[in-house]
Amino acid sequence: MTECNQALTIEHAGMVMAWANTDNGLMQSTFNTERQLRTKVPPIPAPSFELAIAGIPYGHSPALISGLTRLPEAMKLISYSADAEKLFMAYKHEALGLKVETEMRFVPGSAVIRQSTVVTNEGSSPVVLTHLSSMCVQGIASDGALPWYDKRKVRVHYCRQTWNGEGQWRSGDLEELGLYPTSGHPSAAAVHFSSVGSWSTGKLLPMAVLEDLETGKAWYWQIETSANWHMEIGHRGSWSEDSGAIFIHADGADERFGGWSKELLPGESCRAVPAAFGCVDGSFADAIRELTAYRRYLTRELHGTLPPAPVVYNDYMNTLWGDPSRDKLAPLIAAAAAAGCEYFCIDAGWFGDLGSSWASGLGDWLPSRNRFGDEGLEALLASIRHTGMKPGLWLELEVCGEDAALAAKPDEWFIRRYGIRAGGGPRWFLNFGHPDVCAYAHGVIDRLMRMGVRYIKNDYNLCIGTGDDTGGRAAADGLQQAMRDFYRFIDEVKCRHPELILENCASGGMRADYEALARFHLQSSSDQEDYRKYPSIIGGSLAAILPEQLGIWAYPYPLLHSELANPASIEEPGYLRTMEDGEQTIFNLVNGLCGSLYLSGHLHLADETNRGLIAEAVALYKKERAYISRSHPIWPLGFTRMNDEEGWASVGLVSPDRSRILLSVWRLGSGSEYRILPLERWRGRKATVNLLYPGEGYSVESSYSANTGQLTVRLPKPYQARLFDIRFEVLE
Structure with missing residues (x-):
């Protein structure tokens, strides 16, 4: 001064x-x-x-x-x-x-x-x-x-x-x-x-x-x-x-x-x-x-004694789509454990009975009576622990469906506007400024923790709107207070349960600000189910969210939502043959290796080649996640727009001293096999370039020129991806 x-x-x-x-x-x-x-x-x-x-x-x-x-x-x-x-x-x-x-x-x-x-x-x-x-x-x-x-x-x-x-x-x-x-x-x-x-x-x-x-x-x-x-x-x-x-x-x-x-x-x-x-x-x-x-x-004190950026498997995206059962989960649990996952999260539906629409019953958070066999959900969670993984569950803590028993609580338990509960149908919004609401929600989490849950994905699939005008205040002021009340509750949860990992989701990334992310360990990046569109989302999101907090779906063997009426399609010989070269799995895993690896997909259907690619990526991620947690992003090709299917995409994660880049390169639908990636800030510095993922049998051509600061990559087929390790000479 x-x-x-x-x-x-x-x-x-x-x-x-x-x-x-x-x-x-x-x-x-x-x-x-x-x-x-x-x-x-x-x-x-x-x-x-x-x-x-x-x-x-x-x-x-x-x-x-x-x-x-x-x-x-x-x-x-x-x-x-x-x-x-x-x-x-x-x-x-x-x-x-x-x-x-x-x-x-x-x-x-x-x-x-x-x-x-x-x-x-x-x-x-x-x-x-x-x-x-x-x-x-x-x-x-x-x-x-x-x-x-x-x-x-x-x-x-x-x-x-x-x-x-x-x-x-x-x-x-x-x-x-x-x-x-x-x-x-x-x-x-x-x-x-x-x-x-x-x-x-x-x-x-x-x-x-x-x-x-x-x-x-x-x-x-x-x-x-x-x-x-x-x-x-x-x-x-x-x-x-x-x-x-x-x-x-x-x-x-x-x-x-x-x-x-x-x-x-x-x-x-x-x-x-x-x-x-x-x-x-x-x-x-x-x-x-x-x-x-x-x-x-x-976020320097966010994780406490918890390991940052764990490998999570979640059964929702392109997999069970909110319809879990013991029989459906058993092969997924085994495959996720074999791949090296550390947490297994059962997503939506675990609380609703088979054959019923569970959406309007949100808020009670009681295990389904008929999805998990005679021994119930708690036994299934124990089976996850026996594989070496820690179990997780999906919640929408902030809402209550109109068919839930919780809906009978007084109106003071809810966010209100014009004297009426905000929302409706499957989602009224709870008022975490009310001590009884906080006590109720703490009771839910305490009970799940006693069942062995160590991971909660908190989703948020509807917007409150303009806020809460209870007491004649401006609704916008009530909204601001409602958010502060909820995050104060989350702070209390973390103090009560320091071993619990909390994921923030709002239909993907619809509430990914740093009032939330100063408290949640992980942020869902998107609900995007097409792996080919994900590089656009990854690149842009890395400018707003720490890579170690950015949960990126990687879903080999996906069952798209449009194919739900024919779930057996992913087991048909014709489909399985399309997966044999491993390129779709590689593309998916390169996506996930750009941030916090978040697996889904029917891993149990993978053949030997694809199982190896999945396990290789998980092992590599565990090796590199400490590096990812120190890196910052760059975009050699700029940002890729969502519907640019004719181009290429690239994202790099750079070390603090700029001596190393983990560089992801995607060829989208481009008709060209070659792409020059400018790395102008490293111009004049010699470098070694190695293909980091995938390994043996998947080599591609690449050439780096220190004179121009450019890396040339050849990917011979559309929708291929590779992860490169670039190490520059250290300047005296």
Whole structure:
């Protein structure tokens, strides 16, 4: 920290954040990687938060922009302190009695700052908050010769999501995304990304990267909430002079984006959802490297004494499809154990009787009376333990079906809106703010633990919607509280049962934010059942989720959902012959080796060749998972779009010292047998390239040139995949 002419500069991990001295005290002005920053035009300092209350004009263009509220400009700095770990600042609006405190923590080992913001009503009258930001950072991409709006300067990277189609990154310049100057007045335009409801990653990821193509720098951020969120890129300009710069803003509390508001009585406080942000010299990949390091710091105590990234077999995807029984499970258990799996998770259906629709009975979580023979589910779980694996079960802890006995509980047990339980049919949503609900759910988990369960897959197959308006509060505020209540319950579960592994799933990746992932050991990447489409999802998801947390399905011998009416089809000689060359199994396992290997499929039908390929991949994964848990991703071919069936795809996992890459390469439906993969950052460094998986009998041509920094790979058939081990000479 340095002070010069009563200004403040904070430096951390190559980042430089500056505050200017104003009549109201220190206000944040620039955020860059250069200490001696030359800006094209002077920035406009402002506090690192935005705030609005009912009855006070919002600010500039309130219908269009969130990041230009009026109240912060009238607040004065009353105290601040800084050390090597954090910066604390407190601002106050004397007339209204509102105090805002921000704490920026400098994350060790990464170019990331994590901000928390709290507003307190120190006045004598209630106030109604209508906006509270999680972060607002000024002075973005303010250096260089090009004006901020030039199409050649700024590129914004963001990620679209949908069911079965997660991780679809896109990019655009500011103008095409919605931010551009229109006159001599400050711009009323902005780039907006937002989500409403508890499927926080159902449409977009709550993160973005802004790249300055002119100066070779990148800014990045993520907001950590499973409730509503909103991100904005705008321009803070002047009415009277040529000044201003781009700002980035994020919040989980905005009346205009989700209907949030909250009354604060005198003495009460409100805490914003946290956000993390940073900047780095480099590009998108460098930004993700820093966010990956930050996420590891955030989850550093997640596993305790549990082994990270275990090999899990789950019986659902392309296998039993929620219809388990003792007879169906027995060969799968034996095959999974033989392959080297460490956990065996029985997915949906274990609680419903054969011949019945179990969906409307969610919530009671009692074992089926007729699926598992006379000895029942507990004996089957014991048989899993006898193979050396640990048993797991699927739950949807947060819901209750209308036919469950649990449905008879009072309405206070449930999330409500308009006085009516939110949801309906198979899924009403439980209120984990009610102590009896928490006690009930703890009782369920305690009982399953006594039965030997050591793995729970918690699914979440419906979105609450706008939230819970019980007691007259804004539904959006109720939603935020509902998520906090549930995660407090999850924290309690982990304290009670430190030997239990928890997987987060929401129809795949529909709730994959880091409010959730700071608590769950594993995240389901997708419900995608076509292995050929998975590389697109894997590549994009690795930018948002730690590889060791990203559960990636690998399902050899799949029974697709469209073939459920003819389950015997996968045992027909014609089908089995299509599997003989092993290439479909290899493709599946290369998918899984990019993150946390998550097996399914009819492994017991595998012939000797395919059994060997499965066991080889599992053994390799166990050998490399410690490396995977230290690596960060790269994309030599960029991101592959979901329906790009004519191309290739590639993802690399790079060591911290950049001396090694585990490189997955997929030929999709491309008509070309050859693909050149640029590894430009390693240009000039000699390397050895070895085919890591599969092994003997599956060699392919490859050639690396240190002069060009390019790897050429030949895969002679469509829909082939290989995993390469690239090791570079260590530079002195």
